Amino acid sequence: MRHAVKTIVCLIAGLCALTPVHAADPVEQGQVKTNVVEVRDVVVDFRQQVDVPALQSGAVAESSVRPNQFVRQKDVLGRLDSQSLVIRRRAASLQYESAKLITSDDLEMQFAETSLAEAEAELEASNATDQKFNGAVSSNQLRRMRLAVERARLEVARTKKQIRQAEIDTQLAAADLALIDDELAQLNCVSPIDGVVLMVHREAGEWIAKGQPWVTVASAGELTLHALVDADELSPATCVGLDVSVHWGNEADGTAKMLAGKITSVDPTRLPGNRFRLHAEVQNRRQTHDGSVPPRTAIVPGSGHSVDQHWQLLPGAQVTMRIYRSRDEMAWRMDRERPRPYGGNVR
Numbered sequence: 001m002r003h004a005v006k007t008i009v010c011l012i013a014g015l016c017a018l019t020p021v022h023a024a025d026p027v028e029q030g031q032v033k034t035n036v037v038e039v040r041d042v043v044v045d046f047r048q049q050v051d052v053p054a055l056q057s058g059a060v061a062e063s064s065v066r067p068n069q070f071v072r073q074k075d076v077l078g079r080l081d082s083q084s085l086v087i088r089r090r091a092a093s094l095q096y097e098s099a100k101l102i103t104s105d106d107l108e109m110q111f112a113e114t115s116l117a118e119a120e121a122e123l124e125a126s127n128a129t130d131q132k133f134n135g136a137v138s139s140n141q142l143r144r145m146r147l148a149v150e151r152a153r154l155e156v157a158r159t160k161k162q163i164r165q166a167e168i169d170t171q172l173a174a175a176d177l178a179l180i181d182d183e184l185a186q187l188n189c190v191s192p193i194d195g196v197v198l199m200v201h202r203e204a205g206e207w208i209a210k211g212q213p214w215v216t217v218a219s220a221g222e223l224t225l226h227a228l229v230d231a232d233e234l235s236p237a238t239c240v241g242l243d244v245s246v247h248w249g250n251e252a253d254g255t256a257k258m259l260a261g262k263i264t265s266v267d268p269t270r271l272p273g274n275r276f277r278l279h280a281e282v283q284n285r286r287q288t289h290d291g292s293v294p295p296r297t298a299i300v301p302g303s304g305h306s307v308d309q310h311w312q313l314l315p316g317a318q319v320t321m322r323i324y325r326s327r328d329e330m331a332w333r334m335d336r337e338r339p340r341p342y343g344g345n346v347r
Contacts, residue, residue: 035324035325036322036323036324036325037229037233037234037322037323037325038320038321038322038323039227039228039229039320039321039322039323040320040321041227041228042225042226042227042246042319042320042321043225043226043227044223044224044225044246044313044314044315044316044317044319045223045224045225045226045315046195046218046219046220046222046223046224046315047219047222047223047224047281048193048195048218048219048222049198049216049217049218049219050192050193050195050216050217050218051213051214051215051216052077052189052190052191052192052213052214052215052216052217053210053211053212053213053214054080054189054202054208054209054210054211054212054214055186055187055210056080056183056186056187056210057207057208057209057210058080058081058187058207058208059080059081059205059206059207059208060078060079060080060081060202060203060204060205060206060207060208061079061080061081061082061204062078062079062204063077063078063200063202063203063204064076064077064078064079065077065078065197065200065215066197066200067197067198067199067200068196068197069196069197070195070196070197070220071191071194071195071196071197071217072191072194073191073192073193073194074190074191075190075191076188076189076190077189077190077191077197077200077214077215077217078188078189078200078202078214078215079187079188079189080187080188080208081187082184082187085180085183085184085187086184088180089177089180089181089184092173092176092177092180093177095169095173095176096170096173096174096176096177098169099166099167099169099170099172099173100166100170100173102162102163102166102169103163103166103167103170108159108162108163109156109159109160109163111159112152112155112156112158112159113156115152115155116149116152116153116155116156118152119145119148119149119151119152120149120152122145122148123142123145123146123148123149126141126142126145127142189214189215191215191217192217193217193219194219194221195217195218195219195220195221196217196218196220196311197215197216197217198216198217198218199215199216200214200215201213201214201215201216202214218315220284220311220314221283221284221311222281222282222283222284223259223281223282223284223313223315224264224279224280224281225244225246225261225279225280225281225282225319225321226277226278226279227277227278227279227280227321228271228275228276228277229275229276229277229278229323230273230274230275231270231274231275231276232274234323234325236266236276236278238326239263239266239278239323240263240264240265240266241262241263241326242262242263242323242324242325242326243260243261243262243323243324244260244261244262244263244280244282244321244322244323244324245258245259245260245261245321245322245324246258246259246260246261246282246313246319246320246321246322247319247320247321247322248313248317248318248319248320257312257313259282259283259284259285259312259313260282260283261280261281261282261283262280262281263278263279263280263323264279264280264281265278265279266278266279267279280321282313284311284312284313285311285312286310286311286312287310287311287312
Protein backbone atom coordinates (compact mmCIF):
# COMPACT_ATOMS: atom_id res chain seq x y z
CA MET A 1 0.00 0.00 0.00
CA ARG A 2 2.73 2.40 0.92
CA HIS A 3 4.53 1.54 -2.33
CA ALA A 4 1.39 2.32 -4.39
CA VAL A 5 0.97 5.74 -2.71
CA LYS A 6 4.59 6.57 -3.34
CA THR A 7 4.21 5.64 -7.01
CA ILE A 8 1.13 7.92 -7.42
CA VAL A 9 2.94 10.87 -5.81
CA CYS A 10 5.89 10.41 -8.16
CA LEU A 11 3.54 10.35 -11.19
CA ILE A 12 1.81 13.59 -10.09
CA ALA A 13 5.17 15.32 -9.60
CA GLY A 14 6.28 14.25 -13.03
CA LEU A 15 3.11 15.58 -14.66
CA CYS A 16 3.55 18.92 -12.90
CA ALA A 17 7.09 19.17 -14.21
CA LEU A 18 5.87 18.55 -17.78
CA THR A 19 2.90 21.00 -17.59
CA PRO A 20 3.79 24.46 -19.13
CA VAL A 21 3.43 27.52 -16.88
CA HIS A 22 1.29 30.26 -18.48
CA ALA A 23 2.33 33.05 -16.09
CA ALA A 24 4.37 35.97 -17.45
CA ASP A 25 8.03 35.17 -17.87
CA PRO A 26 10.05 37.40 -15.51
CA VAL A 27 12.84 37.50 -18.04
CA GLU A 28 10.47 38.81 -20.68
CA GLN A 29 9.07 41.30 -18.20
CA GLY A 30 12.55 42.53 -17.42
CA GLN A 31 13.33 42.84 -21.12
CA VAL A 32 10.20 44.94 -21.68
CA LYS A 33 11.16 47.19 -18.83
CA THR A 34 14.69 47.68 -20.14
CA ASN A 35 13.29 49.01 -23.42
CA VAL A 36 12.08 52.12 -21.60
CA VAL A 37 14.02 54.51 -19.39
CA GLU A 38 11.85 56.52 -17.03
CA VAL A 39 13.22 59.90 -15.94
CA ARG A 40 11.72 62.16 -13.28
CA ASP A 41 14.36 64.92 -13.18
CA VAL A 42 12.76 66.86 -16.04
CA VAL A 43 12.40 70.61 -16.53
CA VAL A 44 9.80 71.88 -19.01
CA ASP A 45 10.65 75.13 -20.78
CA PHE A 46 9.63 77.13 -23.85
CA ARG A 47 11.51 76.08 -26.95
CA GLN A 48 11.79 79.70 -28.11
CA GLN A 49 11.48 82.89 -26.10
CA VAL A 50 11.89 86.24 -27.87
CA ASP A 51 12.29 89.72 -26.42
CA VAL A 52 10.73 91.76 -29.23
CA PRO A 53 12.70 95.03 -29.35
CA ALA A 54 11.64 98.55 -30.24
CA LEU A 55 12.95 99.37 -33.72
CA GLN A 56 12.73 103.11 -33.10
CA SER A 57 12.88 105.39 -30.07
CA GLY A 58 9.72 107.18 -29.04
CA ALA A 59 6.67 107.33 -26.82
CA VAL A 60 4.41 104.28 -26.68
CA ALA A 61 1.06 105.27 -28.13
CA GLU A 62 -0.69 101.92 -27.77
CA SER A 63 -0.09 98.54 -26.14
CA SER A 64 -2.32 96.02 -27.88
CA VAL A 65 -1.65 92.87 -25.82
CA ARG A 66 -1.61 91.69 -22.24
CA PRO A 67 0.39 88.95 -20.49
CA ASN A 68 -0.77 85.36 -21.14
CA GLN A 69 -2.45 86.41 -24.38
CA PHE A 70 -1.98 84.13 -27.39
CA VAL A 71 -0.67 85.93 -30.47
CA ARG A 72 0.03 84.93 -34.05
CA GLN A 73 3.10 85.67 -36.12
CA LYS A 74 3.04 89.22 -37.57
CA ASP A 75 0.39 90.37 -35.08
CA VAL A 76 0.90 94.00 -33.96
CA LEU A 77 1.67 94.03 -30.24
CA GLY A 78 1.99 97.81 -29.81
CA ARG A 79 2.62 101.12 -31.60
CA LEU A 80 4.80 104.18 -31.05
CA ASP A 81 3.57 107.73 -31.58
CA SER A 82 3.57 108.51 -35.33
CA GLN A 83 2.39 112.15 -35.52
CA SER A 84 5.68 113.66 -36.78
CA LEU A 85 6.16 110.92 -39.36
CA VAL A 86 2.61 111.34 -40.63
CA ILE A 87 3.30 115.05 -41.24
CA ARG A 88 6.56 114.23 -43.02
CA ARG A 89 4.80 111.69 -45.18
CA ARG A 90 2.15 114.22 -46.18
CA ALA A 91 4.83 116.69 -47.31
CA ALA A 92 6.73 113.95 -49.21
CA SER A 93 3.49 112.86 -50.86
CA LEU A 94 2.82 116.42 -52.12
CA GLN A 95 6.35 116.63 -53.52
CA TYR A 96 5.83 113.32 -55.29
CA GLU A 97 2.52 114.45 -56.81
CA SER A 98 4.09 117.76 -57.97
CA ALA A 99 7.01 116.03 -59.68
CA LYS A 100 4.74 113.43 -61.21
CA LEU A 101 2.47 116.16 -62.59
CA ILE A 102 5.36 117.70 -64.52
CA THR A 103 6.44 114.40 -66.03
CA SER A 104 2.91 113.46 -67.06
CA ASP A 105 2.04 116.90 -68.54
CA ASP A 106 3.52 117.52 -72.04
CA LEU A 107 2.05 120.99 -72.59
CA GLU A 108 5.40 122.71 -72.02
CA MET A 109 7.07 120.40 -74.51
CA GLN A 110 4.34 120.93 -77.10
CA PHE A 111 4.61 124.72 -76.71
CA ALA A 112 8.39 124.66 -77.13
CA GLU A 113 8.23 122.43 -80.20
CA THR A 114 5.45 124.59 -81.74
CA SER A 115 7.48 127.76 -81.20
CA LEU A 116 10.49 126.11 -82.88
CA ALA A 117 8.40 125.00 -85.83
CA GLU A 118 6.95 128.52 -86.22
CA ALA A 119 10.38 130.17 -86.09
CA GLU A 120 11.80 127.71 -88.62
CA ALA A 121 8.83 128.28 -90.95
CA GLU A 122 9.26 132.08 -90.84
CA LEU A 123 12.99 131.80 -91.49
CA GLU A 124 12.43 129.44 -94.41
CA ALA A 125 9.80 131.76 -95.94
CA SER A 126 12.07 134.80 -95.57
CA ASN A 127 15.01 132.97 -97.16
CA ALA A 128 12.81 131.92 -100.09
CA THR A 129 11.58 135.51 -100.59
CA ASP A 130 15.13 136.91 -100.37
CA GLN A 131 16.36 134.41 -102.93
CA LYS A 132 13.50 135.21 -105.30
CA PHE A 133 13.70 138.93 -104.84
CA ASN A 134 17.23 139.87 -103.96
CA GLY A 135 17.28 142.38 -101.08
CA ALA A 136 13.55 142.05 -100.35
CA VAL A 137 14.38 140.98 -96.76
CA SER A 138 17.02 142.87 -94.86
CA SER A 139 20.00 141.07 -93.40
CA ASN A 140 19.11 142.27 -89.91
CA GLN A 141 15.66 140.71 -90.16
CA LEU A 142 17.14 137.42 -91.37
CA ARG A 143 19.60 137.47 -88.48
CA ARG A 144 16.79 138.02 -85.96
CA MET A 145 14.85 135.13 -87.47
CA ARG A 146 17.89 132.84 -87.23
CA LEU A 147 18.30 133.85 -83.57
CA ALA A 148 14.60 133.19 -82.98
CA VAL A 149 15.03 129.66 -84.37
CA GLU A 150 18.06 129.12 -82.12
CA ARG A 151 16.13 130.38 -79.08
CA ALA A 152 13.27 128.01 -79.90
CA ARG A 153 15.70 125.09 -80.14
CA LEU A 154 17.23 126.03 -76.80
CA GLU A 155 13.75 126.24 -75.30
CA VAL A 156 13.01 122.69 -76.50
CA ALA A 157 16.26 121.46 -74.95
CA ARG A 158 15.51 123.31 -71.68
CA THR A 159 12.03 121.79 -71.51
CA LYS A 160 13.45 118.30 -72.05
CA LYS A 161 15.93 118.92 -69.22
CA GLN A 162 13.12 120.10 -66.93
CA ILE A 163 11.11 116.98 -67.70
CA ARG A 164 14.15 114.79 -67.00
CA GLN A 165 14.73 116.63 -63.72
CA ALA A 166 11.08 116.15 -62.83
CA GLU A 167 11.45 112.40 -63.47
CA ILE A 168 14.44 112.31 -61.09
CA ASP A 169 12.50 114.34 -58.53
CA THR A 170 9.63 111.87 -58.85
CA GLN A 171 11.96 108.95 -58.14
CA LEU A 172 13.52 110.79 -55.19
CA ALA A 173 10.10 111.62 -53.77
CA ALA A 174 9.02 107.99 -54.19
CA ALA A 175 12.18 106.84 -52.38
CA ASP A 176 11.53 109.33 -49.61
CA LEU A 177 7.98 108.03 -49.27
CA ALA A 178 9.27 104.46 -49.08
CA LEU A 179 11.72 105.43 -46.33
CA ILE A 180 8.99 107.17 -44.34
CA ASP A 181 6.67 104.18 -44.78
CA ASP A 182 9.47 101.93 -43.52
CA GLU A 183 9.93 104.17 -40.50
CA LEU A 184 6.18 104.08 -39.88
CA ALA A 185 6.26 100.27 -40.04
CA GLN A 186 9.13 100.25 -37.54
CA LEU A 187 6.91 102.08 -35.07
CA ASN A 188 4.92 98.84 -34.75
CA CYS A 189 5.96 96.07 -32.39
CA VAL A 190 5.29 92.90 -34.41
CA SER A 191 5.38 89.36 -33.07
CA PRO A 192 7.98 87.23 -34.92
CA ILE A 193 6.41 83.91 -33.81
CA ASP A 194 3.18 82.25 -32.77
CA GLY A 195 3.17 82.18 -29.01
CA VAL A 196 2.09 83.52 -25.66
CA VAL A 197 2.86 86.99 -24.29
CA LEU A 198 4.93 86.57 -21.13
CA MET A 199 5.59 90.23 -20.31
CA VAL A 200 4.81 93.73 -21.60
CA HIS A 201 7.77 95.94 -20.65
CA ARG A 202 6.34 99.31 -21.75
CA GLU A 203 2.77 100.60 -21.52
CA ALA A 204 1.06 103.48 -23.32
CA GLY A 205 2.58 106.85 -22.45
CA GLU A 206 6.00 105.47 -21.51
CA TRP A 207 9.21 106.17 -23.43
CA ILE A 208 11.20 103.37 -24.99
CA ALA A 209 14.64 103.56 -26.60
CA LYS A 210 15.61 101.81 -29.79
CA GLY A 211 16.71 98.23 -29.10
CA GLN A 212 15.09 97.93 -25.68
CA PRO A 213 12.77 94.93 -25.13
CA TRP A 214 9.14 95.87 -25.56
CA VAL A 215 7.21 92.58 -25.35
CA THR A 216 8.42 89.08 -24.46
CA VAL A 217 6.78 86.29 -26.49
CA ALA A 218 7.33 82.54 -26.02
CA SER A 219 6.37 79.72 -28.39
CA ALA A 220 4.14 77.59 -26.17
CA GLY A 221 3.23 75.41 -29.12
CA GLU A 222 6.69 73.82 -28.98
CA LEU A 223 8.36 72.93 -25.69
CA THR A 224 11.88 71.89 -24.77
CA LEU A 225 12.47 69.36 -22.01
CA HIS A 226 15.77 69.22 -20.15
CA ALA A 227 16.33 65.89 -18.38
CA LEU A 228 19.08 64.48 -16.17
CA VAL A 229 19.73 60.84 -17.09
CA ASP A 230 21.97 58.19 -15.55
CA ALA A 231 24.69 57.24 -18.03
CA ASP A 232 24.43 53.62 -16.79
CA GLU A 233 20.81 53.58 -17.95
CA LEU A 234 21.21 55.27 -21.34
CA SER A 235 24.13 55.84 -23.68
CA PRO A 236 24.79 59.52 -24.45
CA ALA A 237 26.31 58.50 -27.79
CA THR A 238 23.20 56.78 -29.17
CA CYS A 239 20.24 58.55 -27.57
CA VAL A 240 19.89 61.50 -29.98
CA GLY A 241 16.82 60.93 -32.13
CA LEU A 242 15.13 58.49 -29.74
CA ASP A 243 11.39 58.76 -29.22
CA VAL A 244 10.17 60.08 -25.90
CA SER A 245 6.80 60.55 -24.24
CA VAL A 246 5.95 63.03 -21.49
CA HIS A 247 3.38 62.07 -18.87
CA TRP A 248 1.65 64.06 -16.14
CA GLY A 249 -1.60 63.99 -14.22
CA ASN A 250 -3.30 61.09 -12.48
CA GLU A 251 -4.85 58.12 -14.25
CA ALA A 252 -7.13 57.46 -11.28
CA ASP A 253 -9.07 60.73 -11.66
CA GLY A 254 -8.81 60.89 -15.46
CA THR A 255 -6.39 63.82 -15.59
CA ALA A 256 -3.49 61.84 -17.07
CA LYS A 257 -2.12 63.33 -20.30
CA MET A 258 0.72 62.53 -22.66
CA LEU A 259 2.73 64.25 -25.39
CA ALA A 260 5.23 62.66 -27.77
CA GLY A 261 8.54 64.01 -28.99
CA LYS A 262 12.18 63.24 -29.76
CA ILE A 263 15.58 63.78 -28.19
CA THR A 264 17.34 66.57 -30.09
CA SER A 265 20.71 66.99 -28.36
CA VAL A 266 22.96 65.89 -25.49
CA ASP A 267 25.30 68.09 -23.47
CA PRO A 268 28.93 66.96 -23.82
CA THR A 269 29.68 67.48 -20.13
CA ARG A 270 29.26 64.66 -17.61
CA LEU A 271 27.67 65.67 -14.32
CA PRO A 272 28.28 64.31 -10.81
CA GLY A 273 26.81 60.87 -10.22
CA ASN A 274 27.70 59.73 -13.78
CA ARG A 275 24.74 61.64 -15.18
CA PHE A 276 24.31 63.75 -18.29
CA ARG A 277 21.77 66.28 -19.52
CA LEU A 278 19.73 65.69 -22.66
CA HIS A 279 17.19 67.86 -24.43
CA ALA A 280 13.98 66.81 -26.16
CA GLU A 281 11.32 68.69 -28.07
CA VAL A 282 7.57 68.01 -28.01
CA GLN A 283 4.64 69.55 -29.82
CA ASN A 284 2.18 71.05 -27.36
CA ARG A 285 -1.59 71.01 -27.84
CA ARG A 286 -4.37 73.40 -26.93
CA GLN A 287 -7.57 72.35 -25.18
CA THR A 288 -10.81 73.93 -24.03
CA HIS A 289 -12.07 74.08 -20.46
CA ASP A 290 -13.88 70.77 -20.88
CA GLY A 291 -10.55 69.06 -21.69
CA SER A 292 -11.22 68.38 -25.38
CA VAL A 293 -8.54 69.16 -27.95
CA PRO A 294 -9.98 71.30 -30.79
CA PRO A 295 -8.41 71.11 -34.26
CA ARG A 296 -8.58 74.91 -34.46
CA THR A 297 -10.17 77.77 -32.55
CA ALA A 298 -13.65 76.69 -31.57
CA ILE A 299 -16.63 79.04 -31.95
CA VAL A 300 -19.60 79.11 -29.61
CA PRO A 301 -22.67 78.39 -31.78
CA GLY A 302 -24.84 81.45 -32.29
CA SER A 303 -22.50 83.85 -30.51
CA GLY A 304 -19.55 84.25 -32.83
CA HIS A 305 -17.14 84.26 -29.85
CA SER A 306 -14.22 81.87 -29.59
CA VAL A 307 -13.98 79.35 -26.77
CA ASP A 308 -11.25 80.09 -24.24
CA GLN A 309 -8.42 77.61 -24.86
CA HIS A 310 -5.37 76.63 -22.83
CA TRP A 311 -2.19 74.73 -23.53
CA GLN A 312 -2.10 71.18 -22.21
CA LEU A 313 1.46 71.46 -20.88
CA LEU A 314 3.09 74.59 -19.49
CA PRO A 315 6.68 75.28 -18.41
CA GLY A 316 7.42 74.42 -14.81
CA ALA A 317 5.00 71.49 -14.67
CA GLN A 318 6.10 68.28 -12.96
CA VAL A 319 6.30 65.56 -15.59
CA THR A 320 7.81 62.15 -16.16
CA MET A 321 9.72 61.40 -19.34
CA ARG A 322 9.87 57.94 -20.85
CA ILE A 323 12.70 57.30 -23.29
CA TYR A 324 12.30 54.40 -25.69
CA ARG A 325 15.56 52.69 -26.48
CA SER A 326 16.51 51.88 -30.05
CA ARG A 327 18.17 48.69 -31.36
CA ASP A 328 21.57 50.34 -31.16
CA GLU A 329 20.90 51.27 -27.57
CA MET A 330 19.79 47.73 -26.73
CA ALA A 331 22.90 46.29 -28.46
CA TRP A 332 25.08 48.66 -26.44
CA ARG A 333 23.33 47.61 -23.26
CA MET A 334 23.67 43.88 -24.00
CA ASP A 335 27.36 44.40 -24.71
CA ARG A 336 27.77 46.13 -21.34
CA GLU A 337 25.98 43.31 -19.53
CA ARG A 338 27.92 40.50 -21.28
CA PRO A 339 30.33 38.73 -18.88
CA ARG A 340 34.00 39.39 -19.64
CA PRO A 341 36.99 37.24 -18.86
CA TYR A 342 39.25 38.19 -16.00
CA GLY A 343 36.56 40.17 -14.25
CA GLY A 344 32.93 41.18 -14.16
CA ASN A 345 30.84 43.05 -16.68
CA VAL A 346 32.33 45.97 -18.54
CA ARG A 347 31.10 49.31 -17.24
